[in-house]
Amino acid sequence: MQLSEQAFNRLNTANDTHGAAMKAVEVALQWFNGGDLTITRVWINRARRLHDKQPDDRILAYLLYVDSLVAIDEARNDVAKDLAEQLQEVTDRLNDPGFNALCSTASGVTMLPFARTSEAFAQLDEAMMPVLADQVPVDWAGDIYCAVIHECHRLADLNRMKTWFEAMEVWRKGPKVTASWYGTTCEVHKMDLHSATKTLSEVEQRLVDAIAAMGDFPGTAGKGYCELGEIRRRKGDADGARQAFKQAREHNKDPQPGEALLRCQLGEADAAATDLRMRMDAEQDDINRTRLLPAAVEIALARGKVDEADRYCTELEAGAEKFDSPGFRAWARHARGSVLVKQGKYDDALPVLQDALRRYRSTQCRYEMAQVYEWLSQARQGTGDTAGAEADAANAQAIYHQLGAAQPQADAAPGGLTKRELEVLAGIAAGASNRDLGKQLFISEKTVGRHLANIYVKLGVSSRTAAAAWAHENKVRPTSFAP
Template sequence: MPATPAPTAPAHEAYARREWLAAAQHFESSATTGTLTADDVTAWSRAAWWLGRPDEALTLAERAYGQLRDAGREEDAIATALRIALVRATRGDVTVGAAWWRRAQGLLRDRPDGPLHAYSTYLDTSLGLTTDGSTWSPSSVARLAELSRSVRSPEVEILSQVVSGMAAIATGDMARGFELLDEAMLGVVTDELEPEWGGDVLCTTIHACHELADLRRMSDWTRSTEAWAARFGSDAVYAGVCRVHRLELRSIEGQWPAVEDDLVRECAALEDGNAWIAGEGWYQLGELKRHQGDIAAAREAYGRARSCGIDPVPGEALLVLEEGAPGRALSMVKYALEGRSPLARVRLLRPGTEIALAAADLAIAHVWAEELRGAARRWTSPGFAAWADAADGMIALRDGRGDVAAAFFSAAVDYHHRHRQRCEHARALAWLAASYDASGNADAADHARDMAAEQFRTLGALARVTVDVGGTPDTGPLTAREAEVLAAVAQGASNREVAERLFISDKTVGRHLANIYVKLDVGTRTAAAAWWRDGAGARARE
């Protein structure tokens, strides 16, 4: 007489076919009519995770852990505890994730070395769960190298390559770092690593590419990750992660109308399952809206990025600068830089230099520009070099060295054009135009400014063709933007007319005027206009 199939057989069959929704539904139905085994609950948990249901997946995984522990299946219990720690940390719940990691560590302590020790070490060093909070530490590199030699397992080798690669990048050895990461990524996309962990490795590598401004490599590995994720079904959580990365890249390239709605949908769907990736997507949306001049929408997107654990500076600080509060923007950048690693600081230094110059803090502008140039040399990143060119160009322009500034900005313009970073390209053109103005090359300035304006127009961005390098002898204590506002006011323009002329909001015009009154120690629009006509404005017209 043939054996009666187990009640959960259809669920396991659907799970084997990677039909996650069908598997989860079968397990749920079976749970109402009988008791599920630890293996049933584990499979149900993993199906829920693939569907992007982290709360359900964690509840089931914790239930499976208890069943496995009670059944004396210690190795499976440890693997489950580590998976819980990974999922908890990935969604931003690091404290509880660390507690589960410590539980797994306690169970591993007296066991002979094996793959689980490698997973534990990777989790420890990638998330900084140790007491000193360090990531990619030399001790973790050494430990995983030791495990790789003794255990001889593809999965241990991959984890060792990732940790060694990230540690090499942290010390500035880009070539070696990406050589190791690229090798590890090949192992992941050929299914040599458990998929939950493989997904984390993929995200770690793509994030490293983004941090180092290596958008070409980021694009290549995003395509490979998309192909990998597709094997697990279109509803799998990492399919959404890939879509966010792809949308980030398309947004940087200026494909704004095509990505805006998709970014909102994908980020909202990922907030519970992978908060950090969702936060990166919300930040990119904030940048898009800031460039479009939609202040309220930009603030909302930056706020959602912050709620996901992503600091929205420098974008949020640049928004504050554009609203006419350079001092506050500078404070935001200084606060954001505190406690960051040398590599994590780099992305803030170019906008930080611009903000410092607008706030007339020349000393900190020079310090940050020098740090950025040093980072470009240390990490041999062409993207960092382009940012350093822009920062050095801003300082040269502020010092009145127009020819020097033009050379720096020409290099930045070329980089952003070659890498299809359209908004960055347009902004660099605007700075180049100002540099040509300062060097007396009016025709070249007009050409660069026209190119910038056309680029902004086709993007649907505010036409930011003027730049602000802080107060100059011609404008006294006023920034370049404040001088533009006051010059228009002195000509009789209303706030609305000034806003339309300079492509800014009425509210921003009002903020600039308030700052002007304080700097000039006047109390009325008429007095400020008289100051301009009789003093700085007259000198500027000479």
């Protein structure tokens, strides 16, 4: 980045308007891939000013391409569509395979928010032909790969994502590709595929390495920390997940829905629902909102709000059909099956959950498969099929074990305490102060006090000493809370 910006300064100082404009567009692309839209726009404006001095269709094509991707990222979908149409006019004049590839990519990406999924991926597949023929400059070819992989991730289309990743790996081994930048940024999304073959600990280490290689780009690193928090949440590493989600926020990335699911697992379902609802209300992109809905269903069910879960599930089903996404359809069947179980409609739930399991199996989403097996176990238990329920529960446990994932706790918490209250009580039993607990749990000292007051009420005690004594008597073991 520093070298690119230095090159721009030298070209600009030398009054090489054309060279400086081209370099400005390249720097804008780099900043866009780094996730910093503010600086990206600065470089786009610099390139535009230089282009206005010395118009050139090639530079204009690159400018329109980057500008259209920025508009999509900002949910300015109509603007992105107009930019893609302008790019089509320019590339028609240029009649060059490399620019045609950029135009097809921009057209495809800008179609997706309008639910023109089949047309969009036809355009994106068309963009691949000049890339495979080595007719696209390396930086721009890398961006085409990243743009398509990102959209596959957003739509949870893992089979298509796998195909593009395999093509990208072949491309990266070519003689012209010397930088590892594109492999690094895409490594975050590659975690979607690693669950098929690797343990969560292996995926976690790959993510840690990828984040370390990203440098200080806030947007890209923020996405990495979100994924890292989710992996740690699934492992049962609550402290590690909280820290990763905190780092995501520090890198300007909202860590939802992972953070809300973590709070729900820790017994803070109402707070989790509030956090997620605020995020959903603020979301302007229909695809991104759809991605939040499975968590909304799960949290609503954890709160006993079955009607609310049903409404979210219906919205998820509509989104799956609207965007014609195989991944969204699997999520929708999973959600519908869980809602039917909670409604006591066990016979209806079984075929729906089996369909979800089949869909997850086709993409080897093992963690989700384990979750479905748990719901199948409950459904079979409801129908009186005890043997089937035990078999499904065993399948779930086996998958969790293979992944190295934490298995949900079936037993009720002692004293009716939430998971977070148990954490606080364990810390109290270890002799930790409210201040120490706040730091260790990443919550305020005031929040620790509120949890402690709730603990007193539930346990029928009136002092810290009595609460600690109760914890020892009931084997509430302190974990990492050293006095």
